[in-house]
Amino acid sequence: MNFPTPTHATSSPSTSSSSYTLNHASPNFNRPPLSPQAICTSQKKSLCSGAHVEASVNSNPVKNYIAASFSSLRSEAKPLVSKQSLKKRMFSVGALVARTDQDVSDATLTSDDKIGVLLLNLGGPETLEDVQPFLFNLFADPDIIRLPRIFSFLQKPLAQFVSVLRAPKSREGYASIGGGSPLRRITDAQAEDLKKSLLEKNVPAEVYVGMRYWHPFTEEAIEQIKKDGVTKLVVLPLYPQFSISTSGSSLRLLESIFREDEYLVNMQHTVLPSWYQREGYIKAMSNLIEKELKSFDCPKEVMIFFSAHGVPLAYVEEAGDPYKAEMEECVDLIMEELETRKIRNPFTLAYQSRVGPVEWLKPYTDETIVELGKKGVKTLSVNILKL
Ligand SMILES: C=CC1=C(C)c2cc3[nH]c(cc4nc(cc5[nH]c(cc1n2)c(C)c5CCC(=O)O)C(CCC(=O)O)=C4C)c(C)c3C=C
Numbered sequence: 001m002n003f004p005t006p007t008h009a010t011s012s013p014s015t016s017s018s019s020y021t022l023n024h025a026s027p028n029f030n031r032p033p034l035s036p037q038a039i040c041t042s043q044k045k046s047l048c049s050g051a052h053v054e055a056s057v058n059s060n061p062v063k064n065y066i067a068a069s070f071s072s073l074r075s076e077a078k079p080l081v082s083k084q085s086l087k088k089r090m091f092s093v094g095a096l097v098a099r100t101d102q103d104v105s106d107a108t109l110t111s112d113d114k115i116g117v118l119l120l121n122l123g124g125p126e127t128l129e130d131v132q133p134f135l136f137n138l139f140a141d142p143d144i145i146r147l148p149r150i151f152s153f154l155q156k157p158l159a160q161f162v163s164v165l166r167a168p169k170s171r172e173g174y175a176s177i178g179g180g181s182p183l184r185r186i187t188d189a190q191a192e193d194l195k196k197s198l199l200e201k202n203v204p205a206e207v208y209v210g211m212r213y214w215h216p217f218t219e220e221a222i223e224q225i226k227k228d229g230v231t232k233l234v235v236l237p238l239y240p241q242f243s244i245s246t247s248g249s250s251l252r253l254l255e256s257i258f259r260e261d262e263y264l265v266n267m268q269h270t271v272l273p274s275w276y277q278r279e280g281y282i283k284a285m286s287n288l289i290e291k292e293l294k295s296f297d298c299p300k301e302v303m304i305f306f307s308a309h310g311v312p313l314a315y316v317e318e319a320g321d322p323y324k325a326e327m328e329e330c331v332d333l334i335m336e337e338l339e340t341r342k343i344r345n346p347f348t349l350a351y352q353s354r355v356g357p358v359e360w361l362k363p364y365t366d367e368t369i370v371e372l373g374k375k376g377v378k379t380l381s382v383n384i385l386k387l
């Protein structure tokens with residue numbers, strides 16, 4: 001049987017980290033690329049801002065803008081600790097997320113330290129009545145419906161209009177999966193598991209969930225973080241790949257909350273803008289695919305179909321969203337991992353969940369499935385990289 005070739009270019013894995021220092025005033029993404037002077041090393045960044053950002057080397061300036069502008073908030077705060085001790089302490093927090101195989105109890109933490117992990121996610125309507133107000137919150141986000149700044153006064157009226165228009169179709173979808181989104185339940189379970197597994201590594205930490213468009217809102221999580229007196233915070237968007245519309249939006253919101261709040265501005269924090277290239281994630285995805293393939297009668301004939309949530313094409317082409325590049329690299333890394341296990345199935349990547357009249361990332365999942373059917377592909381293993 002002939003299978004089509006993969007629909008995207010191959011790229012190699014990136015391993016090192018970098019971070020950038022930028023101004024954080026403008027809320028628009030149609031900004032000129034960074035000037036070379038704006039770039040500094042991650043070590044310099046830690047020293048000058050007191051916060052740490054992890055970013056892969058292929059990452060796009062937009063992603064680093066968001067993550068670094070969030071972390072650069074510290075640069076506005078008065079230096080409360082010496083640069084040397086700040087550097088040391090930053091490493092400790094970074095170590096909590098960077099090391100996977102070691103006990104981190106040796107990290108420099110004082111008995112007064114309280115570690116928090118903030119998991120960021122999209123949120124979803126819990127009942128069918130929640131659907132329209134949830135959609136309003138989503139469409140009212142300028143990172144989702146991107147209007148030129150002079151039209152920003154139209155954001156909320158437009159969100160009201162589009163949310164009412166979209167609600168029936170959306171409700172139909174949620175009704176078909178039991179009348180609401182499972183995202184809160186799943187994210188709460190992830191938070192619980194993460195807390196347990198950190199404790200097993202001798203890192204007592206409280207794990208918080210902050211949703212962007214529904215309960216528990218990010219603002220509520222932040223209030224709790226303050227009440228609990230967290231002194232070191234790890235910010236982890238639960239999106240493996242970065243997009244302006246997901247992690248970017250959540251980090252931008254956090255940035256605005258932090259900017260207004262003296263406690264938060266002075267709290268040490270580490271941000272992981274994306275983690276699609278991490279060994280643990282790649283191996284976990286590969287394990288799932290390997291297991292799935294074994295359930296077929298002729299595993300070698302199965303096409304591995306990666307289906308990812310799309311974004312409008314303009315996000316990538318005009319606003320510089322690194323999402324497509326990260327998604328493609330992620331698929332390549334999974335396929336490379338499978339190759340080491342002698343699994344050499346054909347594969348393809350397509351994008352789903354488009355909304356509205358504009359062009360989204362192609363190829364579209366629904367059209368690709370039809371095309372593959374026409375070409376005689378009979379068995380597909382569908383792997384959702386993003387809902
Ligand atoms: C209109 C613009 C949208 C963009 C851009 C977008 C990007 C984007 N979204 C996710 C992940 C999820 N989106 C979910 C629901 C959802 N998304 C949009 C619109 C955009 N998403 C809408 C209108 C909806 C509601 C459902 C619908 O009517 O289709 C969800 C589900 C949340 C839940 O209820 O559990 C997820 C997850 C990503 C990853 C992404 C960009 C990369």
Ligand SMILES: [Fe+2]
Nearest residue numbers: 122309353387
């Ligand atoms: Fe979405």
